[in-house]
Amino acid sequence: MEIRREWLDIGTTTKPVDHGTTEEAIASVYARHRRRRPEFVWVTSPRAALGHLDGLPAHEDLRTRLNDPPLASDIAAGLSRLRSALEADYTEPPADRPVPKRKKGETWPAMPPEQALEIGLPFREVLLRGVRDEVFRRLSAVYLPIRAALGPVPVGWYGNQDAYWIAYADVLRRTGLAPVRETREFEVWAALTRSGGWWWPGERRCVLVERPVTLRTDPLFVEYGDGWAVS
Template identity: 60%
Template structure:
């Protein structure tokens, strides 16, 4: 599918990050959550970001804000952004309508998951259109791109311990590509179009980024990213072979 390929190219890009667009978009996110424009710090690799990550919350820190006994003070900005993004994605999902089926719809029992099928078989079987996009765009992109950022995150964790909450920029393309595929096919207008457009622009322009209350760390994209096809994958999936950043820091999955 053309849309999936386009967003996979975004996720694999080694072109320089567009810091101008990234900073403008992140500043808008800060404003949405009641924070002023941060100081932006640019670094050549996730490893080079470590000195600037002290005090930023980890996933365990943010989980404490989801319980009944919340910590004192204000929720960290990363928590506000994560919650806002979750609400946006839920709202986008609620907006989506299934187009009229061209074939007799495939049925399933209540509580049963849709079968995972090759593209041609999925179409012939009457699998719902949005489920085909979920399998062929969102899930396929997620498997490919998570196969890049998870090894990098694991390598970073060996150096820093618990990695603070941040975003993967270009490698967050799975959900953005999924919504974009729906917009291009059956639903061109979204109620929260502006917010989706911001996240889409950020995904196209940024490398990894970590938001703090007053400082946001922006990581340049890698300069080398080698992948190979996943054998027998139905949706042109790839896996990481080697990734290297401008300062020489590199990761080779084991």
């Protein structure tokens, strides 16, 4: 699973953020949702971002402000549409063995991708579990403890640590199993994932975080340039 490894490496990298590419990608996201290019505020760690997040919407705001949705709500809805579009034309490759039977409502059993292929599970199921879900599991084990250490924060995105859905879509694209119809939009998000870190979008201001200088996963230890650390 070379593509999975590639995106896992991106998701856990401590290479410095590419400020220019990140800002241009986010400006493209703003423009797609009919907002002007924001003021970019860079901080050294998620904790350092807290003082700049006043007024940005929380998750409950996305549910209550239906008549006047904040930018974060528009971005979340746009991402949902993009992910659906990326899978819309998926073509299951021909199977070389019968697909196992399962009862209605049953889920496929959890198992390593190699074993799933061996018993004939649908290839899409193998990709979902072996790429999307596995990358999500590993990266969420990094960003969820960091978020928990911050306490309640507005709606934001995790940059390179959001690589799980990009990895899955990239596999579909490279294998030709699903043509990327929304090529431009996907490439913007892929570039943002490759180049950036955490970010919180506001209507006129976007707060962005530098990547950590140290990141170990077993056991977890994450340290940022200002010395703030989570373990």
